[in-house]
Amino acid sequence: MENMIKVAVDAMGGDYAPKEAVKGSVAAVSEKENVQVLLVGKQEVLEQELSQCSYPKERIQIVPASEVIETGEPPVAAIRSKKDSSIVVGMKMVRKGEADAFVSAGSSGAILVGGTTIVGRIKGVERAPLAPLIPTKEGVSLLIDCGANVDARASHLIQFARMGSIYMEHVMGVKKPRVGIVNIGVEEEKGNALVKEAYPLLKECKDLNFIGSIEAREIPSGAADVIVTEAFVGNVILKLYEGLGNTLLSKIKGSMMSSFRSKIGALLVKPALKKTLKGFDASQYGGAPLLGLKGLVVKCHGNSKETEFKNSIIQCISFKEQRISERIGENLTVAEEK
């Protein structure tokens, strides 16, 4: 098939490897006709897993890789030494054009390092940001950067804003995405040195719908579609989202089980509550793309299950069809020349 999108999937990464990666791959090829999965990992193990599944055989192929990069390993050394690891093998396929995208729930550090050193940045891109979608009251926003690019410079933030805008417009279908920069107040003179430097530069970008500073308080209400920040702050936002959501929900559950009366009530509210909270479940949206690379790399949560793998694989289709990498390359080149 001509328009088949080829996605290399790291079958060895994540807490539930290889089972959930395999199940997610099977689900993805069953749901979408124009995707082919290249399952990277230990051949025998994967053959065994796949033998238990039913799926169109021609659309899942095993690509052998004998090594696994563990989460605790120092990323740079791991990428260099484990040439036959699922991450290195999968990323090399993207670099060579044998795959359009690579999906992994493995070591974040190794994925970030491998993305830059193996897949490589698009010409003009200074740093490749990790950009997860986070749930909001109204839908989702893109939080960019949550990666390893700590101590970013203002010029990086401008590129993050551009890449995030392209992603939200063409993958998520948001017209003129509102771009906000995370700040500690909405007045223009507020902020740390980085934000004060980036703010006027963002304001000058005529190609962006820059709405100014947003305070962290406004993020969950969906005040911006693209939330620009450097990686340390982005990581804090992402992880606090997770932690606070879990703590609040466990407290709410606990309180509902505290008396006979509330237990009965809990049974009655449960279906409605479940539906609502599903909208706040990050796994729905698949993994986070690492933007600005010569091919797509998607980082899934370490605890990803079938659904997140499936959605991450499906996400690669629009990314490829919408030519996101090409658009980023063109946009940044034009912006540079101006």
Next chain:
Amino acid sequence: MENMIKVAVDAMGGDYAPKEAVKGSVAAVSEKENVQVLLVGKQEVLEQELSQCSYPKERIQIVPASEVIETGEPPVAAIRSKKDSSIVVGMKMVRKGEADAFVSAGSSGAILVGGTTIVGRIKGVERAPLAPLIPTKEGVSLLIDCGANVDARASHLIQFARMGSIYMEHVMGVKKPRVGIVNIGVEEEKGNALVKEAYPLLKECKDLNFIGSIEAREIPSGAADVIVTEAFVGNVILKLYEGLGNTLLSKIKGSMMSSFRSKIGALLVKPALKKTLKGFDASQYGGAPLLGLKGLVVKCHGNSKETEFKNSIIQCISFKEQRISERIGENLTVAEEK
């Protein structure tokens, strides 16, 4: 009375001034015998408000101040020019020893600037951090710094850790408070330049119970008693706490009202739920102390009502009785000499 604690209260600060500040003051002197409130603001307005309340007359006194610093005003200029504002008048009383503490729900910027320039820092304190208590699964943690000290240096973070530890031990009664530094991973080599510099210095502080890095995900579960971070990140954490809590609760409320079945259920779970969520309501804990000053300054939320004012005033009693400012001075001097 010999051990009477004198608290100057900014009656003109906050969204509900002067009514809620006055009500909170009346509630505080009614609840605690050893506190006297000096209500700072427009005399006629305050006389009018107080005339509607019943309280021990000798324990609330009006201190006239004709001006008000508005939230939007540039803080430095406002503190300089509005000499007869409630913030400047109240803080001067602390500096002169006419009051032990100052409580205000007014302009954060003006309170931070005034704290340093009028009340003044304790000798040896490089920066005065704003340190709110935030709710966790188990109780509360102190988040230090959430103030205006952006672009902090490592030496500041070490002092924040010490001041926060003293506060949690002597005001909140936590033995050997666990001190954690906010980071994007738990490994020692992780972090931005600031955290990498501060981490080994914190590890060397034998007077602290330093437990290492904590990720934002672990904050709500109560992984540390004192959460050390620079102000930009602290502000993001504090405000995201607020925003995410509100969004989740409004979604939960909405889902409970979505069907007849869930409405009935909601009625049954409401009492238990309300009790639980109260534990996650920051107003319970009073305002945030600005630590490291020659007297106590407490910053309340702009939307503070009676309870937060009352609790903030009462908080000043243990702060004074436990000699927190003196302990901070002694501790930092000893640490310096080592």
